[in-house]
Amino acid sequence: MALITISGFPSCGKSKRAEQIKSHLEARLNDASYTGPSLKVSILSDDILNIDRNAYNDSRSEKPARGALFTAMQRQMGQDTILIVDSLNYIKGFRYQMYCAAREQRLRVCTVFVVATPDLCKEWNSSRNDGRTYASETLDNLLMRYEEPSSMVRWDSPLFTITWADDDVPAEGIWQAVTAGNIKPPNVGTQAVPKAPTDTLRTLEHTTTSMVSAIMNEQAASQGLGGPITLTISAIKPRITLPPRNITLSELQRFKRQFVTVHKKAITLGTTEKGAVDWSEESIAGKFVTYLEENLRYS
Incomplete structure (x- = not known):
């Protein structure tokens, strides 16, 4: 349903704001006036995953900590959850x-974006007695390396900023964002590319070779009159319209090589075409017919 990303300096009060957001959202979901889908609100944090603050002492331990957080996030995301x-x-x-x-x-x-001054973060960090403090050097390093969210970039937008002086969170704005905000389609660059079956290259070569032979046989029988003809290739019977002239074997073989070269790349690397991609013999024959008709028309 929705993902809410909390960001801020170490010890700036992020967990407090996360709990406030959870309380507001659950109150709205349980209200009698709410008529939307049944949803649950979950919080995922370093503490819930038992990630120690010492994990941020150096990059070697921080990287697997982030990986554990990301993996857990992926597991818990869903259409029935505000995470x-x-x-x-x-x-x-x-x-x-x-x-x-x-x-x-x-x-x-x-x-x-939960905002607090560095001095306040250091004060709150040192005053904790729950064993969840950052080492002084680690805290200074994290404060220095912090990359502030921006409403100008799509991955931080919509952005809600809460300062240490605010008593509560902007509950109405967050509610609208997670229940009525825009749902963006998956990024093409991150989508899995569908791969062709393992025998597709053989099918591509066999089908196009058989079609070239069938066209030459039909052309010889009709003495080059052209027009629509039906080819018989194993179990399929593709129809192609030929121009009213004699088409040479070398001409057909040249178009076949061009067609095969273009489609080999899509077969070996995968294709970004939307929907299911059909690499059956019938589909390849249909594509080759279209390719030949377009190219023979202008040759």
Whole structure:
């Protein structure tokens, strides 16, 4: 249904805001006036995943921590869930990765930027007594490397900014974003590319070769009069309209080589065509007929 990304300095109050957002959303979902689909609101955080604050001490331990968060996020995203990801999310590239994953699931998205001054974050971090403090050096490093969200980029938009002085979150705006906001289609660059069956290259070569032979036989029988003819190739009978002239074997073989070369790339690398891609003998024959008719017309 939706992904809410929480971002902010370490120890700036992100978890408090995540709980406020969850409370507001659940209240709206349980209200008698709500008539939408049945939804649940979940929070995913470093604490829930038992990711220690020491994981952010160096890049070698931070990378698998982010990986664990991302994997858990992918598992919990769904059409029946509003998922709030309560973590630092301080790297814009990671927020973009989360955004793309949400688009793959066709979820609505929004970002909540929790703001507090560095001095306040250091004060709140040092005053914690729950064992979840950042080391002083780690905190300074994270503050320095923080990449602030921007409403000007699509993966941070819509963006809601909450300062340390705000008593509550902009509940109405967040509600509208996660229930009525735009659902963007999956990014083409992130979609899995459908691959052709393993015998498609053989089918492509066999079908086009058989069609060239059949065209030459039919042309010899009709003495080059042209017009629509039906070819018999194993179990299929494609129809092709030939021009009223004698077509040479070398001409057909040249068009066949061009056609095969173009389609080999799509077969070996995959195709970005929308919907199911048909590489059956009948489909290949139909494409080759269209290719020949267009090229023979102007040759």
